[in-house]
Amino acid sequence: MRADRKPLKSSAQSGVIAFAAIIIALQVAVDLAHSVTAFPFVHYGMFSESFSAPDSLLRYSVVADGRELRAADFRIYRWDMIQQPLAAFDKQQATKDFAFDKAKFSGTLPAIYSAVSPNLDNSPTVAADFPDWYRGYLSRLTGRHITSLRIYRLHYRYGDSGFVLLSKNPWIGRQW
């Protein structure tokens, strides 16, 4: 019995080392893959991209019942939840429902893609449904029933004199 103990321990240690090596290898692979992650292997870049001066800065202006919502009036996460759906919806529309990602998927794994492709698409009615949905969510967030909603895309330029508004484009506007 005594003679068995050491090999068993060594085997367990080897297992731990092998497991650790696999984890590290996966993490390194994800780090090298840059924009792609595979939960729980993610990047901890923490604003490590070297930013160049932005040509313009985008802000979504939300006017609910004639009153513009301001970041200063909300807790950080609540304001995040007001802005984030707009940015996400904007991206979904701009990318034609993430067409690039799907194309990459179909190009890399065509067989799997063809089997699961119906699951990959958002409903074609998203664009039509979004204003109603956003109004409902915003009503829940703000705690008041919203009957009129106007959302603008505002583009700014930052220069020596501060922020200069370049354009103000109406994006979503609806009355209920």
Next chain:
Amino acid sequence: MVSPIDYTRDRNRLLLVYFLFYYAVLIGWFADDRLLFQYRPVFFNYNRDLSELTLIALGIPRWMIAHPGSFAAADSLAFILPLPLIWRELRGKRFSPWPGIVFIAGMAGYLLLADIFWQVHHEPFLVFFLLAFVWTTGRADRFYLILKGCRLYFLYIFISAAVWKLARGAVFNSHEMSRILLLHHTDLLTADCRSITCRTYVWLIARPAASQALYLAGTLVEAVFLIGLFTRRWDRWLIGLAVLFVIADLLVMRIPYWTILIGAYPLWLRTGVQSQSILSPSTLSPSTLSPSAPPPSNEKRIVLYETTHHENLPALLDLSEAEFNQVIVFLKELSFHNLAGEGSPEQRWPQTEFIIQTAGCPNRRFVRQLFSYIRRHGVTHLHCCTLDNNLLIFTLRLAIAGRIHVSLTVHEVNLFFVRSWRSLRDGTETLAKLILRYKIRHYHVFLPAMADQLRKRLPRSTVVVLPSRFYSGHRPPLTAGAPASPFRIVIPGSIDPGRRNYAEVLRCLRTVSSSPSVPFIELILLGDGATVVAAPIIAEFRSIDSARISIRTFSGYIPETTYEQELTRSHLIWSPLHLDKHGSRNSRETYGRSTASGLTADILLNNIPALVPAGFIIPEPFRAAISPYRSTEEAWSLILGFIDEPAGYAMTRATIHQAFSYFSRENFTGAFIQLTGP
């Protein structure tokens, strides 16, 4: 090996901390309308995560959007899944990994869905996710192995961020931080920017050098975590840095990243995680120190820290050598050389390691070395024999010293509770004592009356009485013979009119000098006579120096050998104390009640009788030796009795010899075990 008690404690603490964090996150999401049933999304996102893509490919997000009730079900599962696990842990029933496995799967699924629907960032939750693996094992070694892995991952988070910033050149971009602020706070900056926060962002954006300095400082903080890969020595400082980082992130970036702090738990733990880690070699290098390898974790190692009252060490050393696998004493050079009157400390306590504070070593460095030693050598117990300098620094180090049993000798009970904010020193000491009283639950005093006082004020603490030294009995009492000539009376201790009533002694001796029938008396003032306050007292005593009375004094520090020789050659100890005195920080103390005099140590060196003023509470074992007096006349009468009746004097010493046999190591082992705990 980690003891089962440590393992159970560490596991229970993690259970509490982990699920407090977990439910705080969920409740926070609920408060911000972020739970899935509150969000009720109509589309899903691609975040370029392969795990999320798998869920999307399986059709789960699409199905959930089509069946909105599933959002409430997912939220409910997030709240409910931990319950079987918590129930199992609390009940301590037969271990099963399934509640843990189901919880991990549920948490991973929920985090992926949250990201798919409302783009929660996974990064702050990953240590959370990894820590959950401890709930899949019931074995201590695996538990600590997982914690070790989580500790490394926590370090990796910060190190990786620093590496990315270097590798991608962000740290070299002089406008990096101002641009980050510009992009990150656009909605705040372009709106009504009147708040201090917003104006600060504007200020920083307009000054790229200032904002970049912040960025570089952040990168530096992240890079500092690299040190954790090589040593656990700075783990608690790293926790502090992580907290600082999270606060800075909230203030500068408005990113509440607090959930990442759950990863600090493995850094906070010492026992299990450390016992399995590779310890780096000691860097502690005072010339007298010989670092040894960390002991097996079941060994008991005690460190005694002593700064001024080395006369109280002998009993603690005797007991420690008997009860501990290793004894280490941190003490001043002067104390070391005067620790034992007969022989050297190394000979008397051969199993004890003495670490000496040399004259050139500042107190703070010595304190630092003490805690470094404790950390590196797996010390299990610390007894503070005296704490009289750098109290707050000592206390703060003690507070972060990890799991170590701490006990303290209280020399002045009232001083330990005095609160004063009159000066910086008083303020820091008051603060330190508050922390000490919270942290320390085991106390040592020299007298039963002191123990009673301390127990009243700290009812939840253990207070034990231990003498300064044990009675060796190697000096047998005298046999009856002719009256001693000269009859030696010794007054030990510093010559301080604030502590002792020398006028009383003078009055008594003047009576002697005027009485022709009294034999020759020698009075020994056994304290430093070269001080300013001692000079007038000695001058007064010199005035009664005559053919019948001889006065002997000393100048400077009296070596222990001389001190003990003088005491053993004497026939009587006189301790003319002012019972009420002002303590070392002006606290009001009463000898015999709230503080002990050096008499309780001195008297055990031999079996000679002693005189004290009436009112001094004499504990039972000392009663054979100590006689109280109410007046000068009574004192003189007692002295005369000792001189005139040699047979009675010899009998008194024999009685003292017998009574002092109580002061043996065996009789105080129980109290010492109470003091030092398991």
